[in-house]
Amino acid sequence: MTSVWWVRRDARLADNPALLAAQADGPAAAVFAWSPAVHLWSGRRRAHLARVLWSLREDTAGALGVRRGEAADAVLAVAREHGATVVHAAREASPAGIGAQRDVAAALEADGRELRLTGTPYAVAPGRVRKADGSEYRVFTPFSHAWREHGWPSPAPDADPDAFTPVSSDVDLDQRAAHGDADDPLAARHEFRERRIVQAWEDYAASGLHRYAAERDRPDLDSTSHLSVPLAFGQIHPRTVLAATAAVAGEAARKLESELAWRDFHADVLFRHPRAQRESLTAVLPEDSWLTGPEADEAFMAWRDGRTGFPLVDAGMRQLAATGTMHNRVRMVVASFLVKDLHLPWQRGADHFRRALLDYDHAQNQLNWQWVAGTGRDAAPFFRIFNPASQATRHDPDRRYVERWVPEVDTPAYPEPIVDHGTERAAALAALRRGREAARG
Ligand SMILES: Cc1cc2nc3c(=O)[nH]c(=O)nc-3n(C[C@H](O)[C@H](O)[C@H](O)COP(=O)(O)OP(=O)(O)OC[C@H]3O[C@@H](n4cnc5c(N)ncnc54)[C@H](O)[C@@H]3O)c2cc1C
Structure with missing residues (x-):
């Protein structure tokens, strides 16, 4: 049969x-x-x-x-x-x-x-991690403890490559796969063969993982796992990754496991609250705090095109345009900048990421945007205003990342900052205070 x-x-x-x-x-x-x-x-x-x-x-x-x-x-x-x-x-x-x-x-x-x-595509199926009374965890850290406690089965055996019956196609994959090669010099960076992806992960686990905890926030170093694209397409299961990290002692392996717990957490939140794909889970900012009209469009385009005059923001947005990916630390900085400095709704940034990201994953994208905006679960909106200049000093100390993506950064061709971070930070905090008072009634 x-x-x-x-x-x-x-x-x-x-x-x-x-x-x-x-x-x-x-x-x-x-x-x-x-x-x-x-x-x-x-x-x-x-x-x-x-x-x-x-x-x-x-x-x-x-x-x-x-x-x-x-x-x-x-x-x-x-x-x-x-x-x-x-x-x-x-x-x-x-x-x-x-x-x-x-x-x-x-x-x-x-x-x-x-x-x-x-x-499911997760270590633990969304909806399964619950408190003793059956309710959901609203905060990540207790979720992650319960997630570990719940555990997951060992990886299943490989399927039989010969046990398939041929199915005809009406989509020409050769032609579609060739698309974009010419204008995407980094296309080859993204491995697409399952065997090589698993091999690359095993190599990373053996020789790169030990640097993960110390270097994962450094966009100038290539220290993260690059698993997000294969995970988004399901070419590797998180269980396979977790089986390998379990065999490795030390902080780096635990940290990577914790990132996979975030992946499950976001999927869990979206499963329980489907409206979170478009709506803020916690409305921390009053509706009248958003920039509107032509000014909003202009600010958005400067952000999208990497012309804000903030080198780390521009580097990130240009990396995204050129490669379809962006380092996690820089994703946080550009997202915070859009919401807190330009006063544009997180949904607008999330839509742009959806169009541009190769590792696009609906739950991860929408809920990470909500995390940065401070509107999601585990929200700390008052503390989540990233300073693009100090983030650059801390995480790109030799400016290698910025200079790679914004080569004209120190020349007159580079634009002046489109806003003053101190002023916009104060405006965002004032709006948050108004939002908090309104919520208290
Ligand atoms: C605004 C914003 C949007 C994002 N959109 C996406 C998205 O669409 N798809 C996506 O896969 N990730 C998204 N992320 C999370 C994160 O930036 C990427 O998973 C990470 O940069 C991928 O690189 P890596 O595989 O080398 O990560 P590593 O640091 O090596 O992490 C290993 C794996 O853990 C998971 N992980 C790491 N960080 C997070 C995180 N913050 N939230 C959830 N899972 C995480 C990913 O599956 C990742 O592949 C977003 C983060 C932000 C701040």
């Missing part, structure tokens, strides 16, 4: 319970739905997706099918073609992911078939 494996954010053969469940019924028919939503992605991210799928197709001896259309139509069509009564997939926790699995389940059910969900 053939079952369908609906490929979602889990484009991998290793440690993939949904795929193993499909193969338990015999050779699986694997399909990825190239849905209309993918056309809203940046060209660079779409090209990367094509490369990821191209690699997965190679690893399945050419069997993976990639079908244009909504998941409900593509998955049902493949199930019918292969006479499959059961479709296996991983469970998603974002509003869009839940919507897609509901649509697929309904389409299959109406046709006498069934969707079975196994596993």
